Amino acid sequence: MISTLAWTPxxxxxxxxxxxxxxxxxxxxxxxxxxxxxxxxxVVRGAPAIGVSAAYGIALGxxxxxxxxxAEFAPELERICAGLASTRPTAVNLFWAIDRMKQIFAPLAxxxxxxxxxxxxxxxxxxxxxxxxxxxxxxxxxxxxxxxPDEGGVLTHCNAGALATCGYGTALGVIRAAVERGKRIHVxxxxxxxxxxxxRLTAWELMADGIPxxxxxxxxxxxxxxxxRIQAVVVGADRIAANGDVANKIGTYNVAILAREHGIPxxxxxxxxxxxxxxxxxxxxxxxxxxAIEVTHHGGRQLTPRGVGIVNPAFDVTPVKYVTALxxxxxxxxxxxxxxxxxxxxxxxxWG
Amino acid sequence: MISTLAWTPxxxxxxxxxxxxxxxxxxxxxxxxxxxxxxxxxVVRGAPAIGVSAAYGIALGxxxxxxxxxAEFAPELERICAGLASTRPTAVNLFWAIDRMKQIFAPLAxxxxxxxxxxxxxxxxxxxxxxxxxxxxxxxxxxxxxxxPDEGGVLTHCNAGALATCGYGTALGVIRAAVERGKRIHVxxxxxxxxxxxxRLTAWELMADGIPxxxxxxxxxxxxxxxxRIQAVVVGADRIAANGDVANKIGTYNVAILAREHGIPxxxxxxxxxxxxxxxxxxxxxxxxxxAIEVTHHGGRQLTPRGVGIVNPAFDVTPVKYVTALxxxxxxxxxxxxxxxxxxxxxxxxWG
Numbered sequence: 001m002i003s004t005l006a007w008t009p010x011x012x013x014x015x016x017x018x019x020x021x022x023x024x025x026x027x028x029x030x031x032x033x034x035x036x037x038x039x040x041x042x043v044v045r046g047a048p049a050i051g052v053s054a055a056y057g058i059a060l061g062x063x064x065x066x067x068x069x070x071a072e073f074a075p076e077l078e079r080i081c082a083g084l085a086s087t088r089p090t091a092v093n094l095f096w097a098i099d100r101m102k103q104i105f106a107p108l109a110x111x112x113x114x115x116x117x118x119x120x121x122x123x124x125x126x127x128x129x130x131x132x133x134x135x136x137x138x139x140x141x142x143x144x145x146x147x148x149p150d151e152g153g154v155l156t157h158c159n160a161g162a163l164a165t166c167g168y169g170t171a172l173g174v175i176r177a178a179v180e181r182g183k184r185i186h187v188x189x190x191x192x193x194x195x196x197x198x199x200r201l202t203a204w205e206l207m208a209d210g211i212p213x214x215x216x217x218x219x220x221x222x223x224x225x226x227x228x229r230i231q232a233v234v235v236g237a238d239r240i241a242a243n244g245d246v247a248n249k250i251g252t253y254n255v256a257i258l259a260r261e262h263g264i265p266x267x268x269x270x271x272x273x274x275x276x277x278x279x280x281x282x283x284x285x286x287x288x289x290x291x292a293i294e295v296t297h298h299g300g301r302q303l304t305p306r307g308v309g310i311v312n313p314a315f316d317v318t319p320v321k322y323v324t325a326l327x328x329x330x331x332x333x334x335x336x337x338x339x340x341x342x343x344x345x346x347x348x349x350x351w352g
Numbered sequence: 353m354i355s356t357l358a359w360t361p362x363x364x365x366x367x368x369x370x371x372x373x374x375x376x377x378x379x380x381x382x383x384x385x386x387x388x389x390x391x392x393x394x395v396v397r398g399a400p401a402i403g404v405s406a407a408y409g410i411a412l413g414x415x416x417x418x419x420x421x422x423a424e425f426a427p428e429l430e431r432i433c434a435g436l437a438s439t440r441p442t443a444v445n446l447f448w449a450i451d452r453m454k455q456i457f458a459p460l461a462x463x464x465x466x467x468x469x470x471x472x473x474x475x476x477x478x479x480x481x482x483x484x485x486x487x488x489x490x491x492x493x494x495x496x497x498x499x500x501p502d503e504g505g506v507l508t509h510c511n512a513g514a515l516a517t518c519g520y521g522t523a524l525g526v527i528r529a530a531v532e533r534g535k536r537i538h539v540x541x542x543x544x545x546x547x548x549x550x551x552r553l554t555a556w557e558l559m560a561d562g563i564p565x566x567x568x569x570x571x572x573x574x575x576x577x578x579x580x581r582i583q584a585v586v587v588g589a590d591r592i593a594a595n596g597d598v599a600n601k602i603g604t605y606n607v608a609i610l611a612r613e614h615g616i617p618x619x620x621x622x623x624x625x626x627x628x629x630x631x632x633x634x635x636x637x638x639x640x641x642x643x644a645i646e647v648t649h650h651g652g653r654q655l656t657p658r659g660v661g662i663v664n665p666a667f668d669v670t671p672v673k674y675v676t677a678l679x680x681x682x683x684x685x686x687x688x689x690x691x692x693x694x695x696x697x698x699x700x701x702x703w704g
Contacts, residue, residue: 021657157571188663191647193545193569196655199647203660214661217545217647219509219570219603223668226605251571253578257613258606295543295551295569301651303548305373308555309566311540316575 002162002205004049005056007127011035012056014044017163021204032061032080039087039094042195046164047238047274048133051093054084055126058101062119070109070118077105089286090247090315091238092276101125130166136271137168139329141177144234144269147325147332148178148185152231155221155259157190158249159201160236160269170236170269172205174327179211187213188230190221192249194294194312218251225262233259234327237270244320244337245282246270250313256322265324272328277345282317290314354514354557356401357408359479363387364408366396369515373556384413384432391439391446394547398516399590399626400485403445406436407478410453414471422461422470429457441638442599442667443590444628453477482518488623489520491681493529496586496621499677499684500530500537504583507573507611509542510601511553512588512621522588522621524557526679531563539565540582542573544601546646546664570603577614585611586679589622596672596689597634598622602665608674617676624680627693634669642666 006013011030018041019025027043029035035057038044044053061080067073081098088094104125108118148154154175158164161172168176178185187206191199199215206213216224224230233255239247246252246268259266279285292310296303304310326333333340358365363382370393371377379395381387387409390396396405413432419425433450440446456477460470500506506527510516513524520528530537539558543551551567558565568576576582585607591599598604598620611618631637644662648655656662678685685692 022654190571191545191655193543193571199656204657207657207660212661214663215647215656216663217570217602219542219545219606220663220665220668222606222609223602223665224663226669250569250575254571254574254606254610257574257610261609261613295567298650298655299653301653302374303543303650304551304567305556305559308559309564311566311568311572311576313572313575316572316578 001167002208004163004166005044005053007056007123011060012053014038015163016043017045017201018043021200029057029060031064032057032084035060036083036087045197046159047091047093047236048165048170048271049163050088050091051097051273052126052129052133052166054094055097055101055129057084058098059123059126062122067115070113070115073115074109088288090288093273096273097129100129133166133271134168136329137165137170137173140170140269140271140327141168141173143332144174144267144327145177145181145183147232147265147267147327148174148183148234149231151184153186153188153224153229155188155190155224155230155233155255156202157198157235157252157255158192159197159205161202161205163201163205164236170271171234172202174234174267174269175211176209185211187211188224189213189215190218190251190255191215192251193218197249218254221255222258225258225264230264232265232267234267234269237268237274238315239279239285240268240270240275240326241279241282241285242277242341243281244323244326244335244341246318246320246323247282247285247287247315248318250316253316253318256318260322266322267325267327268323269327272330275341277342282319285317287316288314353519354560356515356518357396357405359408359475363412364405366390367515368395369397369553370395373552381409381412383416384409384436387412388435388439397549398511399443399445399588400517400522400623401515402440402443403449403625404478404481404485404518406446407449407453407481409436410450411475411478414474419467422465422467425467426461440640442640445625448625449481452481485518485623486520488681489517489522489525492522492621492623492679493520493525495684496526496619496679497529497533497535499584499617499619499679500526500535500586501583503536505538505540505576505581507540507542507576507582507585507607508554509550509587509604509607510544511549511557513554513557515553515557516588521557522623523586524554526586526619526621527563528561537563539563540576541565541567542570542603542607543567544603545570549601570606573607574610577610577616582616584617584619586619586621589620589626590667591631591637592620592622592627592678593631593634593637594629594693595633596675596678596687596693598670598672598675599634599637599639599667600670602668605668605670608670612674618674619677619679620675621679624682627680629694629697634671637669639668640666
């Protein structure tokens with residue numbers, strides 16, 4: 001399995017996703033600031049992966065702090081959490097992971113536990129989140145594989161694969177599980193401008209697994225749908241509001257509209273940590289605007305005339321009305337979601 | 353005005369559209385084969401521009417032939433026409449221009465006219481097509497400017513500007529005319545993968561004219577529409593079937609669906625030479641598949657993993673049901689088009 005991120009004695013090791021697919025290289029973040037930098041620069045990306053990365057960043061901060069007690073470390077932890085939380089605004093998994101680490105620290109600190117014990121507990125929590133993430137992907141795969149056709153084309157956008165998680169993937173996990181069951185799936189991967197996660201990362205992952213894949217420019221999806229080459233769409237998510245609206249990589253909303261227009265089911269696969277019941281609808285989800293240079297340049301080479309205006313939102317919001325089903329580790333939800341999301345939160349149970 | 357193509361004593365001069373916007377350089381095609389090569393490699397592109405380029409290519413072939421009589425030149429003309437016709441399959445203006453030049457030659461040859469006179473008449477016909485193309489763009493602008501909002505965002509896809517014509521442009525001609533009337537238009541230019549005609553050419557043209565413009569990745573259109581930033585869409589066309597279906601740059605069909613979903617009018621601006629009454633519907637329009645390297649590489653740098661499948665159709669077909677109106681030099685047509693296209697062909701009259 002691809003090692004997206006890993007805890008090592010030297011720090012948090014990341015496969016460098018800015019250099020894939022032509023160069024498979026790794027960087028080690030030896031401080032929490034370097035973890036934050038890896039998230040900002042998209043060395044590591046994907047909502048589940050950046051959540052676990054932040055957790056490891058906190059564990060790393062605790063490991064190398066000069067503080068001698070929990071009380072001494074507490075204000076430093078606040079700075080670490082604030083620093084990691086400021087890296088990217090849209091994926092809610094980041095804030096979920098940071099909160100979860102804070103909730104480990106607070107009672108231990110209040111109980112006056114020694115910092116060494118707290119360090120161990122923080123690292124153990126980050127490891128647990130890592131393991132849970134892979135388990136969730138496998139569970140999403142098991143639930144979602146039923147939804148894909150026995151044979152046909154499945155379109156995906158961006159990379160919601162092993163590289164966006166601790167392993168196996170969300171949308172690509174569903175595809176992997178379907179292929180493991182013997183379904184004959186041909187993946188159509190939107191190249192996903194401007195960062196080209198589809199052309200670079202999804203294509204690389206699928207080739208490594210021997211799953212047939214074709215890369216297309218984002219603007220080609222509608223004509224492939226019209227030609228009958230796409231039987232389903234499955235994508236990941238960066239944040240799902242309480243009503244089921246889905247924030248995901250820019251262009252997802254386009255694909256959702258095109259799928260509905262062609263009568264093709266549109267599935268969203270995401271772990272429960274992506275669901276934000278505190279945010280009522282997609283309109284309240286903050287959308288990150290990334291630097292213009294991602295659009296104006298490639299490989300140091302300028303594409304556009306100097307000085308032209310650029311808009312580069314990293315995400316968009318797909319209203320729940322376009323979503324055929326949400327695939328989570330707890331089961332499959334079909335809109336309307338508002339009540340069922342809260343109900344599943346309470347019971348934690350599968351929903352068919 | 354930008355000089356997209358020009359007849360010179362040395363041959364046909366083209367601004368090199370593969371090098372814009374960072375380099376404004378010109379190439380001179382000294383033979384018809386070099387004109388054909390300029391069309392294939394997209395040094396010159398855009399349906400109206402390649403039509404007139406082919407006409408000049410034929411005039412150039414006639415100018416430099418070693419034949420001494422029309423009868424000697426006739427088989428060479430057939431080869432020239434076949435060679436130019438084989439450059440690109442979708443834009444019908446190419447075949448229209450070649451046919452028009454053949455129809456000049458045939459009666460003069462049959463009447464035994466001297467080759468020098470035929471040379472002059474062929475060149476005069478190409479010049480006439482050049483002039484008519486600019487006049488048609490101006491007329492489209494005059495008709496179409498009424499359709500654009502007094503103030504607001506107008507999305508365009510690819511480049512249907514001066515660079516796609518002999519000057520002024522089709523879709524950008526409509527925008528230019530609206531701006532000349534004092535309308536406050538902000539243009540949103542889809543970058544238009546893979547060849548980036550929007551990011552490179554449309555942005556360059558609009559900046560040269562001082563028209564406010566913002567470049568977006570193709571997958572960003574839906575979220576801008578949802579945010580209320582787009583009040584109209586106007587695009588060009590490469591071929592319009594008798595029923596009004598529109599073949600245009602890949603991604604146009606996506607934009608048309610998104611526009612309808614958001615209640616935004618979708619206009620197609622094209623000269624009458626783009627209308628192909630011999631082709632009943634869009635399904636019968638041949639769609640060019642371009643080399644994979646346009647998608648896999650940029651500036652000699654590889655983006656995708658080696659060996660991954662690629663699909664790279666250069667055009668798609670937008671069914672007429674998504675078209676709010678066709679803007680031609682003869683006037684504006686609103687679907688259903690089938691009868692009205694034939695009627696306008698007969699009467700050549702404006703249609704409100």
